[in-house]
Amino acid sequence: VDTILHSIKNINIRGNLRFDAPLADLTTFRVGGPADILAHPEDEADVTALIEWARATSIPWMILGGGANILVSDRGIRGLVISTARLNRIRLEDGLLVAGSGSAISNLSARAADMGLAGLDFIYSMPGSTGGAVWMNARCYGGEISEVLAWVDYLDEEIGEDGTVRMVRRRLAPGSGDFSYKISPFQNRRCIILDSAYRLEPGDGRELWKTMREHEADRKSKGHFALPCAGSVFKNNRDFGAPSGKIIDSLGMRGMAIGGAKISDSHANIIVNAGGARAKDISQLIDLIRRRVLDELGYDLEPEVLRVGEWN
Ligand SMILES: Cc1cc2nc3c(=O)[nH]c(=O)nc-3n(C[C@H](O)[C@H](O)[C@H](O)COP(=O)(O)OP(=O)(O)OC[C@H]3O[C@@H](n4cnc5c(N)ncnc54)[C@H](O)[C@@H]3O)c2cc1C
Numbered sequence: 001v002d003t004i005l006h007s008i009k010n011i012n013i014r015g016n017l018r019f020d021a022p023l024a025d026l027t028t029f030r031v032g033g034p035a036d037i038l039a040h041p042e043d044e045a046d047v048t049a050l051i052e053w054a055r056a057t058s059i060p061w062m063i064l065g066g067g068a069n070i071l072v073s074d075r076g077i078r079g080l081v082i083s084t085a086r087l088n089r090i091r092l093e094d095g096l097l098v099a100g101s102g103s104a105i106s107n108l109s110a111r112a113a114d115m116g117l118a119g120l121d122f123i124y125s126m127p128g129s130t131g132g133a134v135w136m137n138a139r140c141y142g143g144e145i146s147e148v149l150a151w152v153d154y155l156d157e158e159i160g161e162d163g164t165v166r167m168v169r170r171r172l173a174p175g176s177g178d179f180s181y182k183i184s185p186f187q188n189r190r191c192i193i194l195d196s197a198y199r200l201e202p203g204d205g206r207e208l209w210k211t212m213r214e215h216e217a218d219r220k221s222k223g224h225f226a227l228p229c230a231g232s233v234f235k236n237n238r239d240f241g242a243p244s245g246k247i248i249d250s251l252g253m254r255g256m257a258i259g260g261a262k263i264s265d266s267h268a269n270i271i272v273n274a275g276g277a278r279a280k281d282i283s284q285l286i287d288l289i290r291r292r293v294l295d296e297l298g299y300d301l302e303p304e305v306l307r308v309g310e311w312n
Helices: 002-010 044-056 105-114 130-134 206-220 244-250 279-297
Strands: 016-022 034-042 063-064 070-074 079-084 090-093 095-099 149-159 165-172 191-198 229-232 259-264 269-272 304-308
Touching: 002 016, 034 279, 044 063, 044 079, 044 149, 044 191, 063 165, 070 279, 090 105, 095 105, 105 130, 130 191, 130 244, 244 279, 259 279
Parallel strands: 034 079, 063 079, 070 304
Antiparallel strands: 016 034, 090 095, 095 191, 149 165, 149 191, 229 269, 259 269
């Protein structure tokens, strides 16, 4: 371990590194243990150097966006966690609004409205980063991120003849079928979304803000921001005839708790950290809901929240 730590301290990046770094406050559940190494790269060169180092030393790595859709285990994450927080530049380029992956998706929506650009108003006040929203193909209020996406620039691993891994920048201009319900093409490759560009229409800023405030108020009324959570725990499945929240409700599970983890009083498809929850509590509650819905109704709900780190 010491040699590894020594070798990463010698790589030359502008951003910073922390060791045994707590992650709970970087997630919306506010639970979970530390990362062995937490990196905050400043730019593409930093990300490249970090991943090439991780691949050369066989250290596992993962990308952390806004932490709004993950459950970090109590023991934390072994290896290198790369936060996109500082890759957060938003700019206009060739008539497209372009966002660094670490910019908050809600900030991007606000910037678009301030510029009089319509198309991202649906996603205002949703937690998380733009990179995470693209990776998850986030959707709400009748909109889906892929519908306004012009292109995505990402770093991809390329393995050379000598077996060394090099990161190369590629661009994906989404075609039909690349994205679907909560699915993006980035979910099945080891890559890092750097920038995403949006094709937006001229709109009236005041009207856009009115809609955006309504979405925010609606989320507040549903208790989204009252307690730490990660939004919907399970994906919806049309074949099951009702949204996952309704299905869970039909079993009278609302309010059920394990330790500090509780099925939200406001929405049965949301688990909240009602105070002092462990990741284990939340994980067990997810499993319990899934098992009961399967046993009693025959529907196998697919978790949307991703469990990351070291689990048993
Ligand atoms: C109160 C609340 C309400 C929510 N409402 C909604 C909703 O209405 N609709 C909805 O779709 N979701 C909703 N969510 C879930 C969450 O906001 C989205 O899934 C969001 O897109 C996650 O983004 P993130 O940056 O937080 O991703 P993270 O949780 O940090 O990461 C999620 C996954 O994406 C990967 N990832 C993140 N950034 C990158 C990158 N730059 N490159 C490669 N991989 C990356 C991570 O490695 C991880 O696998 C809600 C969450 C909360 C807390």
